[in-house]
Amino acid sequence: MRKVLIIEDEESITEFLELELKHEGFDVTVIHDGRDGLEAALIHHFDLILLDLMLPHLNGIEVCRRIRVAKETPIIMLTARDSVMDRVMGLDVGADDYMSKPFSIEELLARMRVIFRRNERHEEDIVKYLKFKEIEVDTISRTVLKGNEEVPLTKREYELLLMFLQNVNRVLPRELILEKIWGYETEVETNVVDVYVRYLRNKINIDDDNYIHSVRGVGYVMK
Ligand code: CA
Numbered sequence: 001m002r003k004v005l006i007i008e009d010e011e012s013i014t015e016f017l018e019l020e021l022k023h024e025g026f027d028v029t030v031i032h033d034g035r036d037g038l039e040a041a042l043i044h045h046f047d048l049i050l051l052d053l054m055l056p057h058l059n060g061i062e063v064c065r066r067i068r069v070a071k072e073t074p075i076i077m078l079t080a081r082d083s084v085m086d087r088v089m090g091l092d093v094g095a096d097d098y099m100s101k102p103f104s105i106e107e108l109l110a111r112m113r114v115i116f117r118r119n120e121r122h123e124e125d126i127v128k129y130l131k132f133k134e135i136e137v138d139t140i141s142r143t144v145l146k147g148n149e150e151v152p153l154t155k156r157e158y159e160l161l162l163m164f165l166q167n168v169n170r171v172l173p174r175e176l177i178l179e180k181i182w183g184y185e186t187e188v189e190t191n192v193v194d195v196y197v198r199y200l201r202n203k204i205n206i207d208d209d210n211y212i213h214s215v216r217g218v219g220y221v222m223k
Pocket residue numbers: 008009010052053054055
């Protein structure tokens with residue numbers, strides 16, 4: 001569920017937005033003050049922020065500027081005045097888009113979809129293709145190749161391999177692997193990591209060339 005933070009002091013607008021966005025399936029947080037909104041944006045993860053320009057304690061331009069110093073969270077500015085200056089300032093301090101009030105919910109949702117699509121493509125570009133020695137992974141088709149031969153992996157094995165490929169030469173503690181791959185499933189114990197690393201090794205190792213090495217008492221490293 002995508003998380004949206006609304007920083008806006010006009011309650012008629014926040015009530016309307018909250019209702020509509022929840023109806024669209026978003027997880028919505030509303031804050032009516034610039035300073036508190038900034039704090040929430042910095043501490044918590046949000047997929048998008050709707051940020052009003054005129055706010056108590058800290059204006060939207062300043063909130064946006066300070067968020068950008070630390071984070072890339074997409075921001076749509078909500079400007080009451082149809083002023084070119086406000087829009088330019090908003091975009092200058094790093095807002096992704098702006099809406100002039102009053103706006104239709106359909107138009108806002110359309111703009112949000114554009115931003116989400118843009119970010120998804122961006123994420124895909126980064127991890128589309130991973131390679132280490134003879135192992136190649138295409139993350140779009142989820143295909144794993146060893147040399148020119150396709151290696152069938154289970155979902156967990158695939159996720160585990162991806163984690164190693166994204167952290168080559170970095171020692172990954174068992175607990176971290178467990179948390180990332182298995183989440184917080186309470187029944188699972190850390191030795192499940194050893195079992196799956198063994199499965200994965202059997203599938204991807206070439207002859208005696210070990211790709212995944214044990215680090216005694218800690219976990220594993222791909223190198
Ligand atoms: Ca306002």
